[in-house]
Amino acid sequence: MKKTLLATAIAGALGASAAAQAATxxxxxxxxxxxxxxxxMGIAGGGPEYDSNNNYERNSAEFVDVFSRLGLRMSHEVSSDLTAFGHVEWRFRGDERTGGGRTSDTDFSGFSETRQSYIGLRSNTFGTFQAGNFDAFYKDAVTAPFDVYIDQGLEFQGHPIQSRGDSIGYITPDLSGFQAFLQAKHYSSRGTNPSEPGQEDNSEIATQGGVKYELEGLRLALGYVDDRDGRAGGSGEMIWGATASYAFNDNFSARLGYETRGNNDDQLAAGGNAADYAGFDTWGLGMTYALGQWAFNADVYRISVDNEDPDNGWDDRTAWALGSYYKLSNNFDVFAELFQGDQPDVTIGSGGIDTADGDDMYYLVGARYHF
Structure with missing residues (x-):
């Protein structure tokens, strides 16, 4: 019963109830x-007045698509213990006619992203193997208890971390509540032209792995991500994370998490941005309360960083998120979310005389129809 609460709460926030609404x-x-x-569909507004490149951007209210999607799940029973499966999912913009560029009212490209596309084999005896484009196993196993918000609110690593394409993964069968996972993503240099003959191949393989344990309402997880730089575009340092969650009863669950990354001293010495290469320690504490058709989420994070650079948005901060969700029916729900990232103000422009506010609260309200 207690495990059901946590799964239901996450499903309510993420729209995972679509699985229950799927049409065979x-x-x-x-x-x-x-x-x-x-x-x-929803209305979003607020948040920092600057983007990831520290360019000024307006943060006024906007009518938005809230991650609309369409997907197919396929499976075939090879034997009583072996199932072959496939999964493909697309994102589309549901709030306007354009496919994603917003540059032309005659752009009917439709789908804007292939979000999932993978195949695999699943066995109760030998585990699951899959290959293709899918969410990071680290997120699914380690940070999933905190991934309960429709949009912003997760301060731990999310689904794209060294994943989403050219990946293979293995998950062990359930061993009395224990499951281990291992995933690898290949960054190929095939087809690229080296600057000179004989130059070393710069292909890379980024791995992630870990273990989780579930028993009734208790869920524990520990994992790592080899966040390689170069073609992989990461920090060049290992990311380690651990979470614990517990459903106290059928209405209330709590979660605690920790994530850390070390300094990439070589990149920092070469002038790399602290946000990309400096270390951090993140603690998270959260809860979910569900009652009838209602569900509520609340989370707070403390992020302590190395090599502080507040002028470029890299500083110690305390972030929090709140969410409320109401199911009008099995297919239709409404929601409201708030997120305060506590980002520092940054200087904009070569003269350093303009300041962009990083402390505006982000909000999102809207509704979803699942089918």
Whole structure:
């Protein structure tokens, strides 16, 4: 019963209830095809007045698409213990006619992203192997208890971290509550032209792995990400994380998490941005309360950073997030979320005379229809 609460709360926030609403198109002789999706609209506003490159940007209210998507799940029973499966999911912009560029009212490109596309084999005896484009196993196993917000509010690593494309992964079967995972993403240099003959191949493989344990309402997880730089575009340092969550009853669950990264001293000495290469320690504490058709999330984070650079948005901070969700029906829900990232103000422009506010509260309100 207690495990059901945590799963239900996460599903309510992330729209994972789409799985329950999926329509079975075909199911015969062990072969099954489901179609699912959601159309989501909202109004968003606030947040920092600067982007990831410290360029000034307006943060006024806007009518937005809230991660609408369409997906297919496929499976075939090879034997009583082995199932072959496939999964593909697309994102589309549901709030306007353009496909993603907003540059032309005659752009009907439709889908804006292939969000998931992978195949694999699943066995209760030998575990699961899959390959393609999918969410980071680290997120699914370690930071998932905190990934309960529709948009902003997760200060730990999310689904793209050294994942999403050209990846393979393995998850062990459930061993009395224990499961281990290992994933690798390949960054290839095939087809690129070296600057000179004989130059070393700069292909890279970034791995991540860990273990989780579940028993009734208790969930523990520990993992790492080899956040390689170079073609992988990471920090060049290992990221380590651990989370614990517990469902006290059918209405209330709490979560605690920690994540850390070391300094990449070589890149910092060469003039690299502190936000990209400096170390940090992040603590998170949160809770979910569900009652009837309502669900509520509340989380607070303390982020302590090395090599502080507040002028470029890299400083110690305390962030928090709140979310409320109401299910009008099994297919339709409404939501409201707040996020205060506590980002420092930064200087904008070559003269350093303009200041962009990083402390504006972000808000999102809207509704979703699942099918």
């Amino acid at each position: 198109v075909y199911d015969q002789d062990g072969t099954r095809l489901d179609i699912y999706g959601r159309i989501a």
